[in-house]
Amino acid sequence: MYKKSILSVTLIVLMFVSGFASVTKNPAESKSVNMPENVKAIIEKSCYGCHNTDSKNDKAKEKLDLKTFNTLEPTQMIHALKEITKEVNENEMPPAKFLEKFPDKKLTDAEKKILMDWANNEVKSLIK
DSSP: OHHHHHHHHHHHHHHHHHHHHHHSOOGGGOOOOOOOHHHHHHHHHHTTTTSSTTOSOHHHHHHOOGGGGGGSOHHHHHHHHHHHHHHHHTTOSSOHHHHHHOGGGOOOHHHHHHHHHHHHHHHHHHHO
């Protein structure tokens, strides 16, 4: 009788653990953003200096950390990509104050289009 109880408890624990595992995020199912070389070059030139884990700009890295971007949940990625599109479209990024010191970081119209097209395409890809 004692062995049956232990077996029952073991089965219940295994069922609970396997049920819990099926609810947790499966790394194979996680999504990541594809960043072509032309997009990487633009981001490295104009964005990465402030938007990375090692940046001294706490506000910028808190808002968007490009170094850890692919660890975000898909919904967070979608939100961030939409924000990138909005900020670039409204000429908010890079900020004017930053560009006073670093005018070479300014995005050209062609670079803005590349970033916005890329972000919009990645949103579509993540929604699928």
